[in-house]
Amino acid sequence: xxxxxxxxxxxxVGKLLVQGLHKMEYRGYDSAGIALHQKDNIFNLRTLxxxxxxxxxxxxxxxxxxxxxxxxxWATHGKPSKKNAHPHESGxxxxxxxxxxxxxxxxxxxxxxxxxxxxSETDSEVIAxxxxxxxxxxxxxxxxxxxxxxxxxxxxxxxxxxIKDKNRLVVARNKSPLLIGVGLEENFAASDPLALSQLTNExxxxxxGDVAEITxxxxxxxxxxxxxxxxDVTEIDIAVNAVTKGEYSHFMEKxxxxxxxxxANTIDGKLGDDDVLDNIFGxxxxxxxxKIKRIQFVACGTSxxxxxxxxxxxxQIAKIPCYVDxxxxxxxRDPLVEEGTLFVTISQSGxxxxxxxxxxxxxxxxxxxxxxxxxVPTSSLxxxxxxxxxxxxxxxxxxxxxxxxxxxxAGLMLLAMSIAKSLNKDKQNRKKLVHELRxxxxxxxxxxxxxxxxxxxxxxxxxxxxALFLGRGMFFPIVQEGALKLKEISxxxxxxxxxxxxxxxxxxxxxxxxxxxALSPENTxxxxxxxxxxxxxxxxxxxxxxxxxxxxxxIERGEYIxxxxxxxxxxxxxxxxxxxxxxxxxxxxxxxxxxQPRNLAKSVTVE
Ligand code: F6R
Numbered sequence: 001x002x003x004x005x006x007x008x009x010x011x012x013v014g015k016l017l018v019q020g021l022h023k024m025e026y027r028g029y030d031s032a033g034i035a036l037h038q039k040d041n042i043f044n045l046r047t048l049x050x051x052x053x054x055x056x057x058x059x060x061x062x063x064x065x066x067x068x069x070x071x072x073x074w075a076t077h078g079k080p081s082k083k084n085a086h087p088h089e090s091g092x093x094x095x096x097x098x099x100x101x102x103x104x105x106x107x108x109x110x111x112x113x114x115x116x117x118x119x120s121e122t123d124s125e126v127i128a129x130x131x132x133x134x135x136x137x138x139x140x141x142x143x144x145x146x147x148x149x150x151x152x153x154x155x156x157x158x159x160x161x162x163i164k165d166k167n168r169l170v171v172a173r174n175k176s177p178l179l180i181g182v183g184l185e186e187n188f189a190a191s192d193p194l195a196l197s198q199l200t201n202e203x204x205x206x207x208x209g210d211v212a213e214i215t216x217x218x219x220x221x222x223x224x225x226x227x228x229x230x231x232d233v234t235e236i237d238i239a240v241n242a243v244t245k246g247e248y249s250h251f252m253e254k255x256x257x258x259x260x261x262x263x264a265n266t267i268d269g270k271l272g273d274d275d276v277l278d279n280i281f282g283x284x285x286x287x288x289x290x291k292i293k294r295i296q297f298v299a300c301g302t303s304x305x306x307x308x309x310x311x312x313x314x315x316q317i318a319k320i321p322c323y324v325d326x327x328x329x330x331x332x333r334d335p336l337v338e339e340g341t342l343f344v345t346i347s348q349s350g351x352x353x354x355x356x357x358x359x360x361x362x363x364x365x366x367x368x369x370x371x372x373x374x375x376v377p378t379s380s381l382x383x384x385x386x387x388x389x390x391x392x393x394x395x396x397x398x399x400x401x402x403x404x405x406x407x408x409x410a411g412l413m414l415l416a417m418s419i420a421k422s423l424n425k426d427k428q429n430r431k432k433l434v435h436e437l438r439x440x441x442x443x444x445x446x447x448x449x450x451x452x453x454x455x456x457x458x459x460x461x462x463x464x465x466x467a468l469f470l471g472r473g474m475f476f477p478i479v480q481e482g483a484l485k486l487k488e489i490s491x492x493x494x495x496x497x498x499x500x501x502x503x504x505x506x507x508x509x510x511x512x513x514x515x516x517x518a519l520s521p522e523n524t525x526x527x528x529x530x531x532x533x534x535x536x537x538x539x540x541x542x543x544x545x546x547x548x549x550x551x552x553x554x555i556e557r558g559e560y561i562x563x564x565x566x567x568x569x570x571x572x573x574x575x576x577x578x579x580x581x582x583x584x585x586x587x588x589x590x591x592x593x594x595x596q597p598r599n600l601a602k603s604v605t606v607e
Contacts, residue, residue: 002191004157004158004178004191007020008066010066014036027072027098030074030080032071032073033070033071034087035069036064037067037163038063044094047082068161071096083121084120088122088124088128089128090132094161095158096160098605101123102153107126108125111133116129131148135162141168146211156173157171157172158173167215168215171214172212173206174209176353177351177379177380178191179205179206180204181200192603202233202234204232204234205383250398251398251595252595256580256584259407259444260441260445270414271438275417276414281387281415286421288342289422290422291340292340292341292342293321294320294323294340295314296341296342297324297325298326300328301401302404303348303355303405304327311324313413317417317433318416318420318426319420327352339366341368342370342419343359344415345370345381345385346373372385372387373388373389373391374391375390375393375396391410397595397602399600400597417434437570440567443564444574447574450561457558457582458585460515462490462492462586464492465492466494467483468494468496469516469518470532470536471519472498475521476498477572478576482579486582489597490590491592491598499528500528503535510540511541512557519579520547520548521563521568521575522548537555537556545559545561547561561578563578
């Protein structure tokens, strides 16, 4: 969740490190800091707030250095403050850390007894003191790191420098992403390749238990047993325009408008003339799918909503039962695994700690196989799953997920079709779906044109404190997603209900102060939904309805916005778009920092 970066170079690294932090601000942005090796001291600067504040101070102070580490924080232990910001110091050592040290209280007690004083409320500070302690006996930062991590329980990506080591950076990884960026006369470490996108396109992904030393000339990785090990170099071209806003005001806006292309990229190369192609989830996947009897989905947040829509598709198209669980809950309920169950994780980042922990738990159980739908090919989830479908949405920077969600839905539809094909089910429907999927980017484009109509209802929502979202069937998870988008970026409290549940409680909330947003597509539930909306009208509620031509309901208070015609099964993807646009414009009107909303971070790498 925090972002860490380090550099050893023949040029000054201060500016490079700050630029890298800017690109990782989506991982956390409540405080930032930098430590730079100087002749016989370490320059340590920490600021409360966004990276730009650190940058301002750096411009003023202009420290020179060819070796350094830096950090942008998302607070877990200890409030956002200058004291709790990284890098943490212990004598001659400076460290930055991403993750959570679970046994920090126990370690802190021991270190206090050994005479160390703690300056912060963080768990991370124990790492600095442990390294300092082990350096006393080992006299070497690499050896101290090997010793220190033996004492740490939890998740960590660490980068450290020492006054006596003017050329070398030492890093370590366990359950938290960390990679080395390989440059020319310079090498780097970071928790995300994005941070290094303007510096190199060659990356070495570290594995759990790895420690590495990095100098400007070379790097060496050591495994859990301290043996030197060679890890593959992966080339990744991260287009620079993928990490800039271009003509848009926010990344979220850009990412909403990228959806036609993003979805086209997800389905690209996966469809034949009349059916989905074989083995699109990896070699041998079609064979595995022919043995599937059930599906278990596990994910968090927006990705979980995708799984909830997927359940309808799997039951309708592949005719197999499907379970969906919060990743944070799944492994704590001691789940019973039925024979022939495919374990599916869904994640944009592929680094979400709860989802990754659920996958690792599932690997110990009797699942038929594991599969992930993921947007980051180099992520831990993608590397550790037996089968993978990359959504190819391109980097998603806005904290509120948009294109990642619609591409996950497209990926789930491909999965439902692939399983149906392997199980010989529903060939006619698949043929129809192939054509509808091909047409999907065009329909998304049509839907994006509703932006002006949506803008007209924004003032009526932006000044409210609460909102209710209603949908039925596979549109219930879509309204849950719409409510999540609104609350996370506009801070308006929003709740989603299946419309039929209204009269069982939430109807009591309806008055002229609570906008009710509803999805009314044309399907077998249309009439029932319209009756539910009549209940809102009868109580003087204000309705904002997105619906199909035939699903039109007469609205006296509120607005009806007609959606483009679209395939009944793919409609959840289309109906997501106006809810994203609505949340975006409401947040703009309220003036929130919507790409980096308060208290949140993009990639949640702590449990
Ligand atoms: C909300 C949002 C989060 C993520 C969740 C899982 O807009 O983005 O709810 O969906 O934190 O993240 P991933 O998909 O990276 O596992």
